[in-house]
Amino acid sequence: MPATRMMIARRAGVSVATVDRVLRDDQAVRPETADRVHLALAALRDERASRGRPAKINTYRVAFVLPQVNSRFIDHVERNIALSASFFREHRIIPSLYRCDFTTHRDTIAFAEQMIDYDALVLVPLDYPAVERLVEDMSDAGVPVVTVFSDLPASRRAAYVGVDNRIAGRTAGLLMGRFLGARIGTVAILSASSRLHDQLERRTGLSQVLEEDFRNLRWIAEPDFAEDDDGAGLAVQGLLARYQDLVGVYVTGGGISGIATALQESGDKARLVLIGHECTAETRAQLSERAIDVILDQDVRGIVHWAGLAAINFLNDVRGALAIPTPETRIYLRENAHA
Known part of the structure; x- marks a missing residue:
């Protein structure tokens, strides 16, 4: 598999937008930054030039981050992430689950520093400035953030997966x-x-x-x-x-x-x-x-699965990463309560 822009950005310590500008030979990019990008690209190409050897199967470290709030629904989401272990293994996703108290600015920023080493984040966000900052920091580091169940549309999140x-x-x-x-x-x-x-x-x-x-x-x-x-x-x-x-x-x-x-x-x-x-x-x-x-x-487990797939699609620069289906809202009445 060729090196993706996400991979190059993480290796060079720059944003994906900067990688795009370097690859387009944008003269406005500082020479030292362009050199870092070219060196990262060369290193990644060398690592993938494995003649006569079977291709390495990539795995992806994805952090699932939920707010530390008193909510039965969030607890239900946590259980469904845990019950999706076999699905994640099948798709080479190594999940880690975190609960974060987003109400404290300092704790949120400190938490963001821990997330830099992950390949992607799946996040149920709260609408706080520090959470938008977390998403921005991840984006700058080339780590795509997929919001799930609740969106943060003004942020630089890569995609939202959930019902309308x-x-x-x-x-x-x-x-x-x-x-x-x-x-x-x-x-x-x-x-x-x-x-x-x-x-x-x-x-x-x-x-x-x-x-x-x-x-x-x-x-x-x-x-x-x-x-x-x-x-x-x-x-x-x-x-x-x-x-x-x-x-x-x-x-x-x-x-x-x-x-x-x-x-x-x-x-x-x-x-x-x-x-x-x-x-x-x-x-x-x-x-x-x-x-x-x-x-x-809503289909909670299905949305958890789709969010994981959306994250690794962004990592692989898969076209149609945003074509994850929009889940439908189900309606239950007395007549179909046990359907």
């Missing part, structure tokens, strides 16, 4: 409006974190559809809503007390099981439509019991 969360939110809005029909009232949008781009996109999507097509419904947002079941259950009782006309609840992240249980126990579920995300054994049972009306879900 704006569309997921719009789908929830359409279902909410159809379920409520001509009723007039308030829909509460409950988000666990304003630092997770996926939750912001879902919130935006639902609010857009209500404003466009269901003028009988007004929406209110409750950011930084508790994701643990007990906390979410208590908090929704406070919402009921504050909004006497509450007719619907949309949960963009975790906590929906606790909310469903609290609404059933208080007898308020009959007058509310409850929609959320992540199909688990518990939420499937609650769908069957009519405690939850709709669950939107």
